[in-house]
Amino acid sequence: MDGLLCYCRQGFEPELAAELTERAAQAGIAGYARASRNDGYAVFASDDARIASALRWRELVFARQKLALIAELRGLDPKDRIAPMLEAMRGRGRFGDAWVEHPDSDAAKPLAGLARSFGNALRPALRKAGLLTEKENPKLPRLHVTFVDGDHAFLAVADPADSAPWPLGIPRLKLLPDAPSRSALKLEEAFLVLLDAREREALLKPGMAAADLGAAPGGWTWVLTRHGIRVSSIDNGPLRQHVLDTGLVTHLREDGFHWQPPRPLDWMVCDMVEQPRRVAERMAAWFREGWCRHAVFNLKLPMKKRWDETRLCLDLFAQKAGKPLTARAKQLYHDREEITVFATPRQ
Incomplete structure (x- = not known):
């Protein structure tokens, strides 16, 4: 068979x-x-x-x-x-x-x-x-x-x-007591599932710089700091104090859809609740403008025609990015009505 x-x-x-x-x-x-x-x-x-x-x-x-x-x-x-x-x-x-x-x-x-x-x-x-x-x-x-x-x-x-x-097909991850939110598990799982061991070693290094768009209360920022990465956390909402106390976080009370970094970053991560096509276009702009080298972002799916919307958003992202990228997408165990995408320059 x-x-x-x-x-x-x-x-x-x-x-x-x-x-x-x-x-x-x-x-x-x-x-x-x-x-x-x-x-x-x-x-x-x-x-x-x-x-x-x-x-x-x-x-x-x-x-x-x-x-x-x-x-x-x-x-x-x-x-x-x-x-x-x-x-x-x-x-x-x-x-x-x-x-x-x-x-x-x-x-x-x-x-x-x-x-x-x-x-x-x-x-x-x-x-x-x-x-x-x-x-x-x-x-x-x-x-x-x-x-x-x-x-x-x-x-x-x-x-x-x-x-x-x-x-x-489910990685066994444990939510640590100091994680600011359960969403931290989504980014941890994304790094485990969407990157291979060689990529994790090469792309997640202490001293790198990242932006977390829609960061509050700080779950994804917290995961990045655990890798020793410096983070600009973009959100009008508050972050948990112990995340700020890492000394690796700058909290900017701005709109993640409009903020842009003053200099290119190693990483951009985004878990904003917004229409998936709008997110896909904004994520593409980050690569087109050279604001980041690597990214992990979520696309919230509609209730119907979810495969059609997934395909459309991934195609839109690829078209608008303006450069050859490797993009991998999965509906992770810790995702719900969404998928998670990892994007990086094509080798």
Whole structure:
């Protein structure tokens, strides 16, 4: 069975299905998407074996995780779910790890106990059948068993270089007691998901200068200061005092949509609540005018036609920026009705 299994935020299955369908068509790959509202996943069925390599995880906006399908198993006998799985994996070679999961949805969360216990039984059986290495090997493909019901599961494979490295595609981040707001987790997750390890090391250095547009109460500013970055925090609202006390923050009570820096900055971040097209155009102006080298910003999505609006805003940003940029966008775990974009000069 060729095709993809992708996880997403509950309620955004139609957006993920529309994205997979459009991106596959652009790659010249025939197929169709299957998704139901609130399931937490979508399937793109295709007979074209190129599908997994044509749609890259980093390039998908609404997919938390991207997996290549092996099989969909229905009517599993609770007394022996393992045998049909081993049969479906015959001739697949060895896996470097095996994860047993469930979608991040209200309906599937009760399956967490089954996933844990089944994983403990499955791994020894896989090793006995020669399908799983004795120790975790991150260089080999990773097996995913995704239960969507007690008798219904997908078998899929993750390429470690082209998939999320976290179970369910969700990084485990903890909100620290001194974080000014929960929005701090959005920027932390953005740096983890949208930048690779090399980029984080090169682009987040002490002594860099940044602007935080719409900064109050200071969650994103606080994250930047934890990297030793000096921040101009732009907002008419107040910042938390301990953020100002870092000595790295200058609070300017101005409108983030009109303020511009007196000199070029390394970073600009923006989490302002505004129409997404207006944000996209303003973010493009920052690159066009050379006011920043790198940026992370959020685009708040409408209630309807959210994939269409996403595509339109990303295209608008690219057109108006006036220079070649690499832009990556994701609906992060800590996002809600929005997506987060990282932009940097194209190498």
